[in-house]
Amino acid sequence: MIVVVDYGMGNLKSVQNAADFLGVKVKVSDSKNTLKRAKKIVFPGVGHFGRTVKELRKRKIFNILRERINEGVPFLGICIGMQVLFDSSQESPGVKGLGLIKGRVKSFKSKELVVPHMGWNQVGINKQSQEAKDNKLFKGVKDKSYFYFVHSYYCVPEEKDIIITTTNYGVDFASSIHKDNIWALQFHTEKSQRLGLRVFNNFIKLC
Numbered sequence: 001m002i003v004v005v006d007y008g009m010g011n012l013k014s015v016q017n018a019a020d021f022l023g024v025k026v027k028v029s030d031s032k033n034t035l036k037r038a039k040k041i042v043f044p045g046v047g048h049f050g051r052t053v054k055e056l057r058k059r060k061i062f063n064i065l066r067e068r069i070n071e072g073v074p075f076l077g078i079c080i081g082m083q084v085l086f087d088s089s090q091e092s093p094g095v096k097g098l099g100l101i102k103g104r105v106k107s108f109k110s111k112e113l114v115v116p117h118m119g120w121n122q123v124g125i126n127k128q129s130q131e132a133k134d135n136k137l138f139k140g141v142k143d144k145s146y147f148y149f150v151h152s153y154y155c156v157p158e159e160k161d162i163i164i165t166t167t168n169y170g171v172d173f174a175s176s177i178h179k180d181n182i183w184a185l186q187f188h189t190e191k192s193q194r195l196g197l198r199v200f201n202n203f204i205k206l207c
Helices: 012-022 032-037 049-058 062-070 130-134 193-206
Strands: 002-005 026-029 040-043 075-078 086-089 101-107 117-125 145-151 153-157 163-169 171-179 182-185
Touching (some): 002 012, 002 032, 012 026, 012 193, 032 062, 049 062, 086 153, 130 163, 153 171, 182 193
Parallel strands (some): 002 026, 002 040, 040 075
Antiparallel strands (some): 101 153, 117 145, 117 163
């Protein structure tokens, strides 16, 4: 069973529609028991770091998520689902994330940039990372393909080798990462048309 995490925010329906298009059954849920039975977990959405953590704790699934991921359940985080994996975010000082990826989430700070970073942008393979070279999440996707972004903050992992792709918006930032059973994307697969569906389908077939 593939479980899409319901945390009361985000574009859950869009992810479900993408899964339906691919002929993949998913269950949108915030149930602890459902998450305990999940074979794969998808955490999508656009949201605020602090409010997302608050909702996960309110629904009593914050620790369950950490446990299931630590147990090796394949996990795909999309946008805020990527950011919440990290230790902390400048968006919510003092709020601790899941802490499954060492590093922090920083804000775009430039008078020359329009924030949020919204729209299509290129995603380039991190050629210096063996992880990126071996990764199958982007199978069938050409280097520097375009995907759809909506975010005001970006992730800075301490381990640079886990970065699969980077994107430039004033700075070069990690637009996707992979570590063990964790895959995460800053862009939205469900809004990225054909290539987004391909990446989502690749994750479904990975494990």
